[in-house]
Amino acid sequence: MQLHRLSGNRAFRWQRISAFYLLLYTPLLALWITLTPHATTADNLIASLTTTWWVIPNLLALLLVITHAWVGLRDITLDYTPRQRTPLWLEALRWLLIAVMLNLALLLYWILL
Amino acid sequence: MEFIISRYNPETDTAPHDRHYRLHQQELDGGTMLLDALLKLREQDPTLAFRSSCQEGVCGSDGMNVNGQNCLSCITPLASLKSPIVIKPLPGLPIIKDLIVDMTLFYKHYAEAQPFLQAKPPSEAHEHLQTPAERAQLDGLYECVLCACCTTSCPSFWWNPDQFLGPAALMAAQRFVIDSRDIQTRERLQSLDDPMKTFRCRHIQNCTAACPKGLNPSRAIQALKASIAKEH
Numbered sequence: 001m002q003l004h005r006l007s008g009n010r011a012f013r014w015q016r017i018s019a020f021y022l023l024l025y026t027p028l029l030a031l032w033i034t035l036t037p038h039a040t041t042a043d044n045l046i047a048s049l050t051t052t053w054w055v056i057p058n059l060l061a062l063l064l065v066i067t068h069a070w071v072g073l074r075d076i077t078l079d080y081t082p083r084q085r086t087p088l089w090l091e092a093l094r095w096l097l098i099a100v101m102l103n104l105a106l107l108l109y110w111i112l113l
Numbered sequence: 114m115e116f117i118i119s120r121y122n123p124e125t126d127t128a129p130h131d132r133h134y135r136l137h138q139q140e141l142d143g144g145t146m147l148l149d150a151l152l153k154l155r156e157q158d159p160t161l162a163f164r165s166s167c168q169e170g171v172c173g174s175d176g177m178n179v180n181g182q183n184c185l186s187c188i189t190p191l192a193s194l195k196s197p198i199v200i201k202p203l204p205g206l207p208i209i210k211d212l213i214v215d216m217t218l219f220y221k222h223y224a225e226a227q228p229f230l231q232a233k234p235p236s237e238a239h240e241h242l243q244t245p246a247e248r249a250q251l252d253g254l255y256e257c258v259l260c261a262c263c264t265t266s267c268p269s270f271w272w273n274p275d276q277f278l279g280p281a282a283l284m285a286a287q288r289f290v291i292d293s294r295d296i297q298t299r300e301r302l303q304s305l306d307d308p309m310k311t312f313r314c315r316h317i318q319n320c321t322a323a324c325p326k327g328l329n330p331s332r333a334i335q336a337l338k339a340s341i342a343k344e345h
Contacts, residue, residue, distance in 0.1 A: 007306075008312035009341045016342075077313070078308060079272045 006074075015071040018064035024059045049084075050111065062104065070097055114196035115223065116154060123206050129208060133197075147186040147194065148175055165214035170325065173260030176203050177212050183262035183323040195275070203265040205209065205274060219261045222278040225287040225310075231297040247293040254288035254333055256326050257281055263320035263330050268312040276309035280330035281318035283311060287337040302344040311338065 032054075037044045049058055073093055081089045114136050121129035134154050141150065148165055155161045163186070166172040170188035177186055178201040180194055191198075206214040232241050264270050264279035278286070286305060289295050305311045311334070320330040 006308045008308040008310075009345055011308065012312055013342050062280070079269070079313070109268055 018068040119201040162210040173258030176260040185325040222282040226282040228285040241294040266319040266323040277313040284330040284333040287333040
């Protein structure tokens with residue numbers, strides 16, 4: 001990955017968008033869990049959070065958490081890795097992201113079907 | 114009053130080292146600034162090197178790190194400092210001698226921000242005019258004296274000194290981005306849309322805490338980032 005191809009503002013915008021969404025989503029999720037009487041076991045909790053109108057917000061939150069974490073990890077990589085090896089570390093980070101997404105897709109497939 | 118001053122002479126020393134100095138209370142009055150004390154110490158030890166020029170906080174030449182905080186010695190009251198006063202050169206820049214640092218990199222980044230007006234060709238009929246509101250937007254941005262107290266207190270600059278422009282340069286960039294007379298706004302923003310030049314700023318706010326003129330570079334950089342994001 002070439003450093004000069006990295007965007008500054010695109011990462012900045014995604015970080016802000018994901019933070020804003022999670023700021024709204026997290027309290028709502030906490031409220032939902034608190035007010036759901038049967039969410040005392042993991043199975044019940046998963047069942048209540050995979051109801052039709054919770055699936056999309058949950059998936060979106062998961063994707064945005066990963067996006068937010070990716071921007072943070074990219075920043076850490078740019079700041080701390082030795083300059084000659086930064087492109088290598090960024091490439092490794094990209095493959096890690098792809099692996100996480102694949103893993104997540106498999107997990108969701110397993111949960112939803 | 115005790116002073117611990119970092120000394121370094123590249124011709125004789127391999128690394129900076131601390132030297133202790135003392136000034137008697139009778140030599141200092143209530144309004145003594147740190148620079149006055151340093152001038153007295155230099156009478157004791159003429160080899161002590163530091164920069165100073167206007168001695169009233171306008172030229173920005175006497176920036177130094179005092180008790181862990183960057184400041185201008187000429188406008189820092191001695192009474193506000195705890196003894197022993199530990200004085201070091203501005204961090205993150207190469208030391209030339211004692212408290213004198215090499216500002217070449219700082220000025221290079223400042224030049225990269227193109228801190229000059231790029232307006233339409235001047236008309237003979239009238240000057241480039243601004244409304245009072247447009248002029249007021251520049252307040253808090255143009256007063257920088259280029260002392261480098263902000264940039265050298267910034268961890269992002271310490272990590273990437275050759276690539277991150279630093280708070281002073283980015284605040285200067287923002288000053289011309291929002292100037293209503295400038296016609297190169299888009300080009301300026303495009304050149305600043307870079308993960309290293311601009312977006313290394315993590316808003317740690319050391320710059321704002323260090324600015325001896327009471328400016329807020331962190332807020333200026335936040336506004337600059339928002340302008341870059343809007344532009345795309």
